[in-house]
Amino acid sequence: MMGRDEGTTRGIDRRHFLRLLGATGGTAAVFGAMDAWGMIAASAAEAPPDLEGSADGRRVIILGAGLAGMTAAYELAKLGYETPIIEARDFAGGRCQTARRGFVQTEVTGRTQRALFDEGQHFNHGPWRIPYHHRSTLHYTREFDVPLEIMVNDNPNAWAYREEEDGNPFSGERVRIRELRADIGGYTAELLAKAVDQSRLDDELTEEDRERLIDYLVSFGQLDRSALEYRGTGGRGYEEDPGAGLNPGVPSDPHAFRDVLSHGAINSFRAIDSHTQKNTMFQPVGGMDQLARGFERAVGHMIDYGQEVVEIRQNDDGVRIVVEDRGTGETREVEGDYCLCTIPLSVLNQIPSDLSPEFSQAMNQVTYASTGKIGLQFGRRFWELDDHIYGGHTITNLQGIGNITYPSYGWQEQKGVLQGYYNFGSDAIEVSAMTSAERTRFALEAGSKIHGEAYEREFETAFSVAWHLIPYSLGGWASWSSDARQNAYPILNEPDGRILLAGEHLSYMTGWMSGAIESAWIQMEKIHQHAQATATRVQEAA
Amino acid sequence: MTNHRKHPIRRRARAVIGRGSLAALLVALAAGLMLAYGAAEAEDTVEPEPAEQETVDVDLPEDWFEQGETLYLQNCSACHQSAGDGIPGAFPALAGNPFVTGHPQGIVHLLLNGRAGMPAFGGLPDEELALITSYVRNAWENEAHPVDADMIATVRDGDELDLESGGPMERPGAGQ
Ligand SMILES: Cc1cc2nc3c(=O)[nH]c(=O)nc-3n(C[C@H](O)[C@H](O)[C@H](O)COP(=O)(O)OP(=O)(O)OC[C@H]3O[C@@H](n4cnc5c(N)ncnc54)[C@H](O)[C@@H]3O)c2cc1C
Numbered sequence: 001m002m003g004r005d006e007g008t009t010r011g012i013d014r015r016h017f018l019r020l021l022g023a024t025g026g027t028a029a030v031f032g033a034m035d036a037w038g039m040i041a042a043s044a045a046e047a048p049p050d051l052e053g054s055a056d057g058r059r060v061i062i063l064g065a066g067l068a069g070m071t072a073a074y075e076l077a078k079l080g081y082e083t084p085i086i087e088a089r090d091f092a093g094g095r096c097q098t099a100r101r102g103f104v105q106t107e108v109t110g111r112t113q114r115a116l117f118d119e120g121q122h123f124n125h126g127p128w129r130i131p132y133h134h135r136s137t138l139h140y141t142r143e144f145d146v147p148l149e150i151m152v153n154d155n156p157n158a159w160a161y162r163e164e165e166d167g168n169p170f171s172g173e174r175v176r177i178r179e180l181r182a183d184i185g186g187y188t189a190e191l192l193a194k195a196v197d198q199s200r201l202d203d204e205l206t207e208e209d210r211e212r213l214i215d216y217l218v219s220f221g222q223l224d225r226s227a228l229e230y231r232g233t234g235g236r237g238y239e240e241d242p243g244a245g246l247n248p249g250v251p252s253d254p255h256a257f258r259d260v261l262s263h264g265a266i267n268s269f270r271a272i273d274s275h276t277q278k279n280t281m282f283q284p285v286g287g288m289d290q291l292a293r294g295f296e297r298a299v300g301h302m303i304d305y306g307q308e309v310v311e312i313r314q315n316d317d318g319v320r321i322v323v324e325d326r327g328t329g330e331t332r333e334v335e336g337d338y339c340l341c342t343i344p345l346s347v348l349n350q351i352p353s354d355l356s357p358e359f360s361q362a363m364n365q366v367t368y369a370s371t372g373k374i375g376l377q378f379g380r381r382f383w384e385l386d387d388h389i390y391g392g393h394t395i396t397n398l399q400g401i402g403n404i405t406y407p408s409y410g411w412q413e414q415k416g417v418l419q420g421y422y423n424f425g426s427d428a429i430e431v432s433a434m435t436s437a438e439r440t441r442f443a444l445e446a447g448s449k450i451h452g453e454a455y456e457r458e459f460e461t462a463f464s465v466a467w468h469l470i471p472y473s474l475g476g477w478a479s480w481s482s483d484a485r486q487n488a489y490p491i492l493n494e495p496d497g498r499i500l501l502a503g504e505h506l507s508y509m510t511g512w513m514s515g516a517i518e519s520a521w522i523q524m525e526k527i528h529q530h531a532q533a534t535a536t537r538v539q540e541a542a
Numbered sequence: 543m544t545n546h547r548k549h550p551i552r553r554r555a556r557a558v559i560g561r562g563s564l565a566a567l568l569v570a571l572a573a574g575l576m577l578a579y580g581a582a583e584a585e586d587t588v589e590p591e592p593a594e595q596e597t598v599d600v601d602l603p604e605d606w607f608e609q610g611e612t613l614y615l616q617n618c619s620a621c622h623q624s625a626g627d628g629i630p631g632a633f634p635a636l637a638g639n640p641f642v643t644g645h646p647q648g649i650v651h652l653l654l655n656g657r658a659g660m661p662a663f664g665g666l667p668d669e670e671l672a673l674i675t676s677y678v679r680n681a682w683e684n685e686a687h688p689v690d691a692d693m694i695a696t697v698r699d700g701d702e703l704d705l706e707s708g709g710p711m712e713r714p715g716a717g718q
Contacts, residue, residue: 108632109623346659350631367656425665426617433620468621474632474659481655481662 045518046135048075049525055080056535060527061321061334062086063312064342065303066094067513068503070295071140071520072340073302079528085299086323086334088308088472092300093292094342095473096513099123099375099463100287107469113436115375116461120410122287123375123417125465127513129153130282133275134514136521137291141284144294151283151408154273155392156181157237158406160265161450163397169259174450177265177395179236179255182222184266186230187257189221193228230254265395276512283408291513312339312353314497338527342503342520344368345492346474359496365488366505368475370428374420374443374464381416382454394450400427401446420447420462424476432466439464478505493522500526598705600690602676610677613670617663618678626682637682645705646689650675650697668694 048071058081062069065087073083091097099105100122103115117123129151130137141148156178164172193214195201205213218225222233232254242249260266272278284290296303304323310331311322319339324331341348346368349360383389383406390411393403405419420443423431431439440462448455467476480489492501502523507515603609615624618636622628626637636642642649653671656662663671668691676688693703 108629344659349658364658366659367661368659370661425661426663429618429620429661430616433615466620468661469632471632475661479656479661 045521047139048521051075051079051525051528053079053528053532055082055528055531058082058338058531058535059084059336060338060340060524061319061336062302062340062342063309063321064094064503065089065092065296065299065305066342066503066516067096067292067295068342068516068520069094069340070292070299071517072342072502072524073299074295075521076524076528077299077302081531082336083299083302084334084336085303086307086309086321087303087305088326090305091292092296092303092305093289095126095467096288096292097126098287098289099125099465103463105463105465105470107466108471108474109469111436111469113463115463117375117377117417117463118415118460121377121415121417122409123373123419123463124283124288125373125375125463126467127288128283130284130513131276131278132280132282134509134512136514136517137512138282140294140517141282141291144291144297146290146294147285148282149285149409151281152391152406153277153279153281153393155389155406157387158389158392159387159394159450160263161394161396161398162263162265163399168262169256170263172449174394175255175263176237179252180260180263180266181269182233182236183230183254183257183260184269186221186223186233186254187260189217190223190228190230193217193221193223197228264397268395285409309343309351312341312351312355312499314339314354314499316497319498337498337531339499340520340523340527341499341501342516344473344475344503345478345501345505347472348501353499355496355499359491362488362491365481365484367479367481368468369424369477369479369511370426370432370466370468371422371424371476372428372432372439372464372466373422374439374462375417376420376440376443376447376462377415377417377460378455378458379415379460380454380458381412381414382451382458383418384412384416386454387451396446396450398446398449400431400442402427404447404450415460420444428466429468432469436462436464477511478503479510495526495530598687600676600688601692602672602688602690606673606676606688607680610673610675611681613674614677614681617666617674621660626678626684636678637684639684642678643684643686645703646675646679646687646693647697647703647705649679650689650694650703654694654698664698668692668698 055076060072060076060081060083062073062083062085065085069085069087070092073085076083097103099115099117101115101117101119104112105115106112115123130141130148132138140146156176158177159174160170160177160180161174162168162170162172196205196210196213196217199210202210214228217223218228221230222235223230232252234251236254237252239250239252240247254260306326307323308326309321310324313320313322318335318337321334321336321339322331323334343351345363345366349363353360355363389406391406391408393405395403400423401421402423403419403421405422407416407418410416421431431442434442443462443464444456444459467473489506493506500523502516502520504510504512504515504519506519506523509515509518621633622636623633626635628635650671652660653675654662654664663674666674671694672689672691675694676690678684679686679688687705696703
C-alpha cells in the first residue's frame with residue numbers, strides 16, 4: 001500500500017539519495033543503505049581488475065592458500081610477480097573443503113575424525129552453494145573448468161516439523177511445506193480480497209486498482225473467483241494424486257487458518273527469497289573443494305604446504321615472515337617486498353606481528369560466527385523413495401538442528417549423505433562440546449522424529465564439523481557489528497606499511513567465497529599500484 | 543539448549559569486594575585483556591595493592607554457582623574447556639586470568655559484544671549472562687565479585703558499573 005509520505009520518497013531519485021547519504025554519512029552509510037536495499041550486497045565485480053605494467057621482480061608473500069590467497073597469487077603471477085604462498089594446512093582451499101572417504105579433521109581440542117563415507121559420496125561441511133549472482137566465484141569455476149550442477153535450495157515438498165509442544169496444533173507432526181505455503185497464501189489473499197471487495201481499502205485504491213488487485217489475489221491465493229474464498233488448491237498436494245484411467249485424484253483439504261497461523265514455519269516464507277538464497281543455485285559437481293582443486297591446478301606449484309606463519313615482521317623496505325614447518329618444528333624466514341595476509345582475523349590476532357597498534361585494535365573489533373554441520377550417510381535414500389524429496393531443506397524448530405538438507409547429487413542412487421544439522425551461535429557451541437559420537441546420536445534422534453525409524457536403521461556413518469574449533473579457521477566467518485563496520489573495517493582495508501589483508505572478512509559478503517575472491521582483487525590492485533609508483537620513482541632517481 | 547529457565551527463589555547474596563588502588567587495577571586489567579585476547583606478548587602483570595573491603599549487594603539465586611556451571615558447560619566449555627584452562631593458541635584460559643576476575647565491566651562487555659574472534663553472547667538473557675559471569679569469576683581457583691542481571695543490564699545500556707573496584711574478593715554465601 002502506498003505510504004503517506006509518498007511525495008517525499010518520490011521527490012528524490014535513488015542515485016541522488018545515495019549521493020546525499022554519501023555526503024553526510026560517508027561510504028559506510030552508502031554501503032549500509034545499499035545493503036538494506038539488497039542492491040550491492042550482490043557480488044558487484046565480474047572479473048579481476050585489468051592491470052597493466054609489470055612486476056619488476058617484486059615478491060609478494062601470500063599468507064594462506066584459501067580462495068583469497070590463491071586468487072591473488074594467480075592474478076599477480078600473470079603480471080610477473082613472484083608469489084610464494086605459505087599454507088599451514090596440508091591442502092589448498094582453506095575453508096573451501098569437502099569431506100569424502102579418508103578426509104581427516106582434527107579440532108583444536110585434539111578430537112580427530114576421519115570421514116568413512118563410501119567412495120563416491122561426499123559432504124560439503126563448509127561452503128556448499130553458489131548463487132547465480134556471485135559472478136566472481138562463477139568467473140573462476142568457468143576459468144578453471146569446474147563443472148557445476150544445480151543445488152536445490154528450496155523444496156516445497158520437504159517437511160516442516162514442529163517440536164512436541166502443548167497447545168500447538170502441529171505438535172510433533174510433519175507437514176509438507178507446500179501445504180503451509182498454499183494455505184497461508186490462500187487465506188491471506190482471501191482476507192485481503194474480501195476487504196478490497198467490500199470497499200474497505202478505498203482510501204488507498206482507485207476502482208481500477210481494486211479490480212487488478214482482486215485479480216492478482218485470486219490468482220496468487222488460488223481463490224474461488226466468485227466467492228473470493230480459499231478452498232485449497234492442487235499445488236498444496238492431493239490426498240490421492242491424479243492418475244491414469246478412472247483416477248481423477250482426490251483433492252486435499254486445507255488446514256484451518258488459525259492452525260496455519262500458529263505454525264512457526266510460516267515466518268520463514270517470503271514473497272521472494274533473500275538475496276543470497278535465490279535460484280539459480282549452483283554447486284560444483286563432486287564437491288565444493290573442486291573449486292579449490294581448480295585454483296590449485298594453476299597455483300599449486302607456488303604453495304608451500306604444512307608451513308605455519310608464526311611471526312609477521314616488516315620495515316620500510318620489505319617484509320619478513322617467520323614460518324614453522326609443522327612436520328619438523330623448524331622455523332625459517334621468508335622475505336619479500338609485500339605481504340598479502342589472508343589468515344582469518346580470529347587466527348591472525350594471535351600471531352605476533354609488526355602491525356600497528358591501530359591496526360591490531362581494529363582486528364580485535366571483529367567477532368567470528370560459531371557454526372556446525374553434520375553429514376550422515378544412509379544406505380538407502382528413504383527421503384527420495386518414501387517421501388519423494390529430491391534436495392532442498394526440511395524446516396524444523398528442533399533446537400541445535402535447524403534445517404535438514406537432502407543431497408543435490410546422485411539422484412536415485414542407492415546411498416546418499418544428507419546434512420543432519422546446520423547450527424549457529426549458542427546452539428553450535430553447545431553441540432560442539434559433544435564428542436563426535438554424541439553429535440551423531442543427537443542428529444539421529446532429531447531426524448528420527450521426522451523420518452521415523454528408517455533414520456536409525458539406514459544410518460551408516462557420520463562426519464561433523466564445528467568451525468570455531470577448527471585450527472587455522474577458529475570460526476565460520478567474520479561477523480561485523482555496525483559499529484565495527486564503521487570504525488574498524490575501513491582501517492583493515494588499508495595497507496599497514498607493506499602488509500595488506502584480504503579474505504572474506506574484508507567484504508560485505510562475509511561468509512561467502514565471492515567475498516574472499518573480490519577482496520583479493522581489490523587488495524592486489526593496491527599492491528600493484530604501490531609497486532608501480534615506487535618502481536617509477538626508482539627509475540626517475542637513476 | 544539455552545531455553546529460558548525459571549529461576550528459583552532469589553536471595554540477596556552479600557558480596558565483599560576488595561578495593562585496591564585504581565591505577566593498579568587498571569594495569570592488571572590491561573594485562574589481563576592482553577592475556578585474554580589480542581596481544582601475543584603480554585607484559586608483566588602488576589598485582590593490585592592489598593585491598594580494603596567494599597560490600598555490594600547482588601541479586602542472585604541461591605544456587606547461582608551450580609546454575610552458572612550448567613550454563614557455562616553449555617555455552618563456553620566447547621572452547622574454554624570445562625576446567626577453564628582454554629586451548630593454547632586458540633582460546634584463552636579463564637582460570638587464573640586477571641581479566642576474568644578483574645573489574646566486571648570488562649568481562650561483561652566482552653560477553654555482550656564479543657571480541658577478537660570470540661562471538662557475542664548478547665543474545666542470552668541478562669539472568670543467564672549474570673550466572674555465567676559469576677561462575678567464571680568464582681570457578682576453579684578464581685575469586686571475584688559475582689554479577690547480577692541488573693549489572694549486566696547496566697553494561698548492556700552502555701553505562702559504567704558503579705563499583706570502585708571489583709577485584710579479588712571473598713566468595714559470597716552459597717557456592718561450591
Ligand atoms: C559452514 C560454512 C558454510 C559456508 N557456506 C558458503 C556457501 O554456501 N557459499 C559460499 O560462497 N561461501 C560459503 N562459506 C564461506 C566460504 O567458505 C569463505 O568465505 C571462504 O572460503 C573464505 O576464503 P578465505 O580465503 O577468505 O579464507 P580461508 O579459506 O580461511 O583461507 C585462509 C587460509 O589461511 C591459512 N592459514 C590460517 N592460519 C595460518 C597460519 N598461521 N599460517 C599459514 N596459513 C594459515 C588457512 O589454512 C587457510 O588455507 C561458508 C563457510 C562456512 C564455514
